[in-house]
Amino acid sequence: MLDEATPLFMQIAERVSVEIADGLRTEGQRAPSSNELAIRYRVNPATAAKGLNLLIDQGLLEKRRGIGMFVAAGARERLLVAGRLRFGRKYVEPMVTEAGRLGMSTDELVALILEFGGAVGLPASKGSVTA
Numbered sequence: 001m002l003d004e005a006t007p008l009f010m011q012i013a014e015r016v017s018v019e020i021a022d023g024l025r026t027e028g029q030r031a032p033s034s035n036e037l038a039i040r041y042r043v044n045p046a047t048a049a050k051g052l053n054l055l056i057d058q059g060l061l062e063k064r065r066g067i068g069m070f071v072a073a074g075a076r077e078r079l080l081v082a083g084r085l086r087f088g089r090k091y092v093e094p095m096v097t098e099a100g101r102l103g104m105s106t107d108e109l110v111a112l113i114l115e116f117g118g119a120v121g122l123p124a125s126k127g128s129v130t131a
Contacts, residue, residue, distance in 0.1 A: 008043050013053030015041075020060060020071055021079040031061050031069040 002011050003017040005038035016032070032040070052069055054062040099109045103106045 002041055002043075008047050009050035011053040012037055012041060012043070012048055016051070016055060017060060017079055020075050021083060023076065025071050027071050027073050027075060031071060032057075033068060058061050069079065073075070 002008055006014075013081075016025070025031065031052065034045045034049035034052055037043070037051065039046040041048070052061060055067070056063055060072055060079065061069045062072045063069050096109070104112075
């Protein structure tokens with residue numbers, strides 16, 4: 001369920017963020033309460049609340065006094081943009097660096113990505129990248 005290496009409140013915030021990014025929780029939809037999360041993950045409600053407050057601080061959730069917390073407008077898109085940036089830094093940047101060390105051109109790298117992407121079932125293009 002939860003790992004010991006990362007603070008529990010951060011793991012709870014991450015799980016709710018993933019639900020939003022995956023479209024399981026949509027804009028304007030009610031977010032789980034701290035008590036619901038405490039029961040689900042078997043943690044103290046204050047720990048769960050700390051995770052929710054982190055998401056409020058990031059602008060992903062909004063608190064509606066007396067009603068609860070809800071997914072903020074644009075939350076999914078912000079998460080997807082941030083995820084693409086993390087992906088680029090973690091995977092694409094080292095790949096491009098290694099391709100440069102191997103003397104590959106951009107066209108060769110794109111062709112290789114398309115070849116391997118097709119092998120695992122990724123769509124060839126979203127409209128702008130071609131080999």
